[in-house]
Amino acid sequence: GENTSKEFQTVWKGFNGFVENNERVIQEQEMIIENADIGIAWLRNRRYVRVNNKILSMFDLTSDKFVGQDSLFLYPDKNEYYALGEKAYPLLMQGKIFMSEQRLMRSNGSVFWCKLTGKSTGDGTNRDSIWLFEDITERKLAEDKLYDLANYDALTGLPNRGLFNVYLDEAILRSKRKGVKFALLFIDLDRFKHINDSWGHEAGDVVLKEVAKRVKNVVRESDTVARLGGDEFTL
Secondary structure (H helix, E strand, O other), X not given: OHHHHHHHHHHHHHHHHHHHOOHHHHHHHHHHXXXXXXXXXXXXXXXXXXXXXXXXXXXXXXXXXHOOOEHXXXXXXXXXXXXXXXXXXXXXXXXXXXXXXXXXXXXXXXXXXXXXXXXXXXXXXXXXXXXXXXXXXXXHHHHHHHHHHXXXXXXXXXXXXXXXXXXXXXXXXXXXXXXXXXXXXXXXXXXXXXXXXXXXXXHHHHHHHHHHHHHHHOOOOOOOOEEEEOOEEEO
């Protein structure tokens, strides 16, 4: 986007000055780069040549522990790292900006979500590139929470009617494709209204959670148990 392009315009001048050892340009950009709100890293052959203060604090590392490292060391899953490279560097070699959201690892081993934005030096190779790092963990957590609210029953933690319908459609398609049958069970609790009327809704909630737990305990991991609403469950 426009903001990303402005960030690259800012750091690009500093990068060129660094490569050319232009002391005047380096001094002009040093304050901006070192105090930027996002992490900035220069890579050469996928090794870190220089990083700013923000990226050091983001990963809780000192510069001597960062510079010179292969960029693989930030990734908890090396397969994700190689997959990123296969997607990113063909685009970088075309002079395009690459963006991705990746799981990265801090020095203490904790994993967080980071938005990565990369750009090549534009010389037709993937030798030199600049990468911007933005911690998006809070946003990811918020998205996960919204997804859960939209797709899972808040009381029992089971899939709700909407998500169950998705799973059911998938089961039907799988059944047709593979020529195998599956079972669909509807469960309705008798006399549940009596529990709510006699003992209150809190007691009713306890019953619903217990039913959900018991049904889940007697089916396979590959089966789906959902709460449609009220005292109605599907399996």
